[in-house]
Amino acid sequence: MKKLIVFDVNETLLDLKALDPHFERIFGSASVRTSWFATVLRNSMVATITGLYDDFGKIAGASLEMSAQQHNVALSDEDKATIMGTVRSLPPHADVAPGLEKLKSAGFQLFTLTNSPPLVVEAQLQNANLTDYFEKSFSVDAVKLFKPAAEVYQMAARELGVSVEQIRLVAAHDWDVVGAINAGCAAAFITRPGKVLNPLLPKPDIVGKDLVEVAEKIVQTDA
Numbered sequence: 029m030k031k032l033i034v035f036d037v038n039e040t041l042l043d044l045k046a047l048d049p050h051f052e053r054i055f056g057s058a059s060v061r062t063s064w065f066a067t068v069l070r071n072s073m074v075a076t077i078t079g080l081y082d083d084f085g086k087i088a089g090a091s092l093e094m095s096a097q098q099h100n101v102a103l104s105d106e107d108k109a110t111i112m113g114t115v116r117s118l119p120p121h122a123d124v125a126p127g128l129e130k131l132k133s134a135g136f137q138l139f140t141l142t143n144s145p146p147l148v149v150e151a152q153l154q155n156a157n158l159t160d161y162f163e164k165s166f167s168v169d170a171v172k173l174f175k176p177a178a179e180v181y182q183m184a185a186r187e188l189g190v191s192v193e194q195i196r197l198v199a200a201h202d203w204d205v206v207g208a209i210n211a212g213c214a215a216a217f218i219t220r221p222g223k224v225l226n227p228l229l230p231k232p233d234i235v236g237k238d239l240v241e242v243a244e245k246i247v248q249t250d251a
Contacts, residue, residue, distance in 0.1 A: 031250045036199035037142040042118035054107050067091040072174040081172040084143045117155040127239025128161040134247045140165040141184050176207020202226050216242045
């Protein structure tokens with residue numbers, strides 16, 4: 029049986045560089061976008077560890093306020109709304125549609141599993157013209173825990189009616205890949221610029237520079 033392919037969304041499928049002009053204008057440097065998103069991810073993991081769960085969008089907004097304080101920038105409500113609104117309309121990486129098409133053509137069932145709340149990921153996929161590739165989207169809201177908590181991947185398997193071993197997660201984040209492996213899933217890692225695997229943690233059996241290369245390896249391995 030072919031594995032069910034479950035995709036992370038932000039950075040894996042969608043390109044956060046679309047936010048750079050806003051960060052350049054507000055903070056004076058597009059590089060703040062990278063540190064901001066790292067703070068978003070850190071704060072989501074803190075929320076999971078402490079049990080103080082909150083909506084990923086709220087965490088992203090709070091992290092933006094933290095970035096403004098760190099850089100001594102006056103963040104207006106309008107600027108905050110612009111950045112958060114743009115998150116809903118991020119473009120896909122150029123390799124995403126060809127990679128998804130390759131997997132669909134090979135008969136794989138495709139899904140998403142994201143930290144974002146359901147309404148956000150629905151808007152993201154629709155605005156990126158990716159909705160038709162996926163049969164269903166899963167959000168961590170269902171378990172009130174963020175990735176890489178094992179319960180998130182187990183929830184997806186439960187909803188799909190399969191064992192975790194029948195799922196392969198595809199992500200551009202090493203912590204997401206390790207979370208999936210730790211939960212019992214297979215995984216594939218996309219080495220988008222700046223993304224590397226932690227040498228101390230388990231490695232996925234599939235690694236590729238973009239989704240097209242990863243899709244080709246999945247077809248060879250799981251078909």
